[in-house]
Amino acid sequence: MDVTKDGTDYNCTEACDNSYYGYNCTEKCNCLISSVPCNKSTGMCPGGKCDKGWTGESCNEECSEGYYGSNCLGFCNNCLNTSCGIFEGNCNDKFSGPQCTDSQPIKNPGLITTIIGGFCAAVFVIILTLMLCIVYRKCCRSKKQTNHSYMEQNNKICSSTTDQTEIYENVKGNFSSAENIRLSFTKKHDRKISIDNISSNDLPDEEEEGNVNVYGNVISENDICQYKIRIEDLANVIIEKRHDEGFEQEYKMFPKGLIHAHIEGSKEENKAKNRFLTTWPYDHSRVVLKGDTQYDYINANYIDSYHKQKAYIATQGPKRNTLRDFWHMVWQENVCKIVMVTQLEENEKKKCYQYWPQLTNDPLEVDYYTLNMQEEKQHSEYVYRLIKVKHKKAKEERKVHHYHFTQWSDHGVPDSIKLVNFYRAVKNNTSDQQGPLLVHCSAGIGRTGTFIAIDSLYEHGKSVGYVDIVEYVKMMRKDRLNMIQTFEQYEAVFEALQELFTVPDTSIPLQDFCKHVDKQDNMTVPRNRNVYRLEFQEYSSNGSFLVTQCPLKETVVDFWTMVYDHDSSIVVLLDTPNEDARLWSGKDKTLKLEGFDIDLDIDNTPEGVQLTLVHIENQPDKRSIFVFYAKEFENGSPSLPSTTDMIVLLERVTEQRKQRTGPVTVVCRNGATKSGLFVALSLILEKMKIDDQVDVFQVIRTMRLRRPEFLSNYDQYEYCYKCIKYFIEQDSVYANL
Known part of the structure; x- marks a missing residue:
């Protein structure tokens, strides 16, 4: 009886073609980049990126109803008679646009003439606008060549592959496929106009940290390359962006609102666990509670850094009814550092429930966990707490370092010097535990995103000599909505990075x-x-x-x-x-x-x-x-x-x-x-x-x-x-x- 080895043909003499894998090479690869072969034995694609319409470890499972695209991350719910197409999310009756999001009844034949006329007029206006823009840019070109000389240098560090749909980048050394940074730029989402808004009746009692649309979309991949900034040019870039409102204009380009599936957070049994009615974690990146817990839901997402997948956990400030879930997550994910960038109460509004003991050596019991604050020290910009966590069932103890920044007002931005001093204090405390860094504010998106961006971009910038803040904000927002919530917070990232790159740590x-x-x-x-x-x-x-x-x-x-x-x-x-x-x-x-x-x-x-x-x-x-x-x-x-x-x-x-x-x-x-x-x-x-x-x-x-x-x-x-x-x-x- 002939027996073949996985990844070889019937004669066991040749490896499978790039498009096939498995026993006798009978299974077809479904990778997003067809030129890159899948694993010959398992069918796993590089970085786990499946082709449109497919998901699963081996990319051999078709998208479920209501989902589409690469890894089935797209979500559509506006189809009239059936689900959208699993590959492109194509529309059905009474909805238009690539992903069935634009409500436009177009079946009435009597409207065809009007529609065609309107379309022609719109095309004319667009052409006229483009011509005016071209003339304007030519007039300003000489000035830009003087003031934007750093942009010419930035173009040299832009990859020639920026027009591809998928970008893979190894920052330094030989990383495993899980550590390759994946950035998806979906052309069909480019600059879609938001059509869904949250009414005032949907808002919770606690006001969210920023006013945003619930559904929005993403930046074009063609815009990304120009935003790479060499470290030595960062100061000049900041000056120029302040002069021409560049921070505000760039911030408007980011994807806003819920752009991926978020079914778990919107379920009735989980709504009470959300601090804000419209801030839900995406299904594909949410932290799933495992083990001894009745429910697996918590409003938290994994966020990748440039060097590591799931380097951070971005989460909302704990509520009274999520206290147990919060500490279960800390234990499950082996978290040894918590960064808190909110006060318990701001402007007479509750922002976070106190989840640590009130006094040192006065234990707090939370379900199976006993929390004992062994140390609490007030610093000029923050409070440091050392919390010993004991799991009563596992009979195991761990230490958690808690850094509480006290100089960041709601909706505002902190002084960059104080923020950097705090950041350095967090980084200077090393630990043997390899769990993610947990960061939270109130909603877990604005101040949380700002801190995470500073850390990831600084570590990456030290390795490669440049930063791409636009790219990383987009990278965060693919895993949690509205990370970095205002253009002022976006500007604060630039300021903190300049401080970190130009001023050494002078504390002794x-x-x-x-x-x-x-x-x-x-x-x-x-x-x-x-x-x-x-x-x-x-x-x-x-x-x-x-x-x-x-x-x-x-x-x-x-x-x-x-x-x-x-x-x-x-x-x-x-x-x-x-x-x-x-x-x-x-x-x-x-x-x-x-x-x-x-x-x-x-x-x-x-x-x-x-x-x-x-x-x-x-x-x-x-x-x-x-x-x-x-x-x-x-x-x-x-x-x-x-x-x-x-x-x-x-x-x-x-x-x-x-x-x-x-x-x-x-x-x-x-x-x-x-x-x-x-x-x-x-x-x-x-x-x-x-x-x-x-x-x-x-x-x-x-x-x-x-x-x-x-x-x-x-x-x-x-x-x-x-x-x-x-x-x-x-x-x-x-x-x-």
């Missing part, structure tokens, strides 16, 4: 700072002053300080008005006030100003004086103001004070702040030189105590984005390092006494 662990400064001999300080200044572009103040110049005679009232209006109760004078602009009088004397009386209460203290500020119009509204005046600073000399004097002053002000509220008003002759030093050192020390790290560069950089006059020379920058080193050494001495 507290315990290593002194040795680092001594060893490097201040090599961490950027000595190229031109580069240093170019980095400072924008700033977000934390409101802890008011910085101003010594008032003139005609601005004394304005000075005290500012102090009063901002509830400042501490003033730090780093220069002697102008003689004709007294801020208070002597003992037992009242300085009367327009609207204010200022009395001297306590004089001749080592630190300064205590005043009473009386607002005449609002009597008896009296404010106690403590004024520090540093005699070591008040000689008017531009020379830097000793590190000892500066640290002593900072400590005295810090002690006084414990007893008072409101911002500290810092005053020097020009409102920049000495004030900038004082504020910078205050913020560096404050951040150091919170984060157990020293980052002189980022603090000063952030300040200079707001006011470039701060710390405008290298000596002042170096002085900050010396002061912090002195503070740490002195603190260590006192700690050992």
Whole structure:
């Protein structure tokens, strides 16, 4: 009896042709790219991409009713008498368009003439518009060649295969077929006009994070290549897009709404598990709960990175009734890091149910899971929590690192420096577990998509030297709807990537700072002053300080008005006030100003004086103001004070702040030189105590984005390092006494 081997012919002498596989080569391959052979034994296609109308591991199962296209990912439900075609999703009666989505009754013969006439008119308008566009582009070509020189370089990195329907890209090294990045550009979906809208009656009680159409479509593959940006050109691209509304225009091209099948999320028994009525996970990429669970549904999708399939899980913020499902998913998927980019409540709206214990060492029981928060630490931009998860049935324990970013408002975008600092904190914590990174906000699409895009694009950009943000947003949206929800969030991805690629991580662990400064001999300080200044572009103040110049005679009232209006109760004078602009009088004397009386209460203290500020119009509204005046600073000399004097002053002000509220008003002759030093050192020390790290560069950089006059020379920058080193050494001495 003749026995043949899978993948060979009847004589077992030759491998199957590219189009066939299996026993005696009798099974036909159904791969999307016919020129690439399937597996000769199993029939599996490269990357699991089946031809139109087929699905399954071996691509040998026809699409079910209502589905069509490659891997049966297309979904149609508007056919009148039967299902759409499994290959192209062709239309039937009373619906037009390639996928039966445009409702157009066209059977009445009396309308044919009208339709033909309208069609001809539309064609004429389109031709006329194209001619005008061509003329306009020719007029602007010379300008674009000057301003868009980086685009010529980008064209060199665009693949010659961009006109193909399927793109396969290996980023670096030899990846398995499962790690090949697959991007499908479906021509028949190109720029379809949305026809379905959600009415206000369908909205849930909780408002979704953005206003979107529920059904939409995708970008043409011909548009993709031009959006590859070399790392060195990123800054220029950002400037240009801001100038011509490029971010907004690009964002409008992305596929919006539900473009793939989403049956499970819309089922009646699962609706209560969705935080928003119109935010459903796609069936093909949803996380399916397995094992000991009554239902397999959770509103979560796998998202691919450039280097790995299912690198992320994008999910909504847990609800009370999905708490068990959430932790079951964390356990099932071996998640060791959770990134949370929402608050529990924002603008008096519930955004997420608290799914971790309230206090450390106060366990929370969730079905078969016992959660014990072993550590909770507040950092300047985020909260870190270490949660031990115990599975009572499996008798196994795991650790989950929880990173909660607290600087991202709903519908808004965070400061790029703060976001990057948070991102680096997440990445710096390595773990042996290989599960996906779980990211969630409220709906699990806007802020979640922004963070995921930053991570994937940054890691990919380091390997290849360019980023294609348009491509990756499309890549995310094929697996979860509306990832990155506003054009402002889209712009934030650009800004964060520029920050990551151009500014190194300058934070130094507290315990290593002194040795680092001594060893490097201040090599961490950027000595190229031109580069240093170019980095400072924008700033977000934390409101802890008011910085101003010594008032003139005609601005004394304005000075005290500012102090009063901002509830400042501490003033730090780093220069002697102008003689004709007294801020208070002597003992037992009242300085009367327009609207204010200022009395001297306590004089001749080592630190300064205590005043009473009386607002005449609002009597008896009296404010106690403590004024520090540093005699070591008040000689008017531009020379830097000793590190000892500066640290002593900072400590005295810090002690006084414990007893008072409101911002500290810092005053020097020009409102920049000495004030900038004082504020910078205050913020560096404050951040150091919170984060157990020293980052002189980022603090000063952030300040200079707001006011470039701060710390405008290298000596002042170096002085900050010396002061912090002195503070740490002195603190260590006192700690050992």
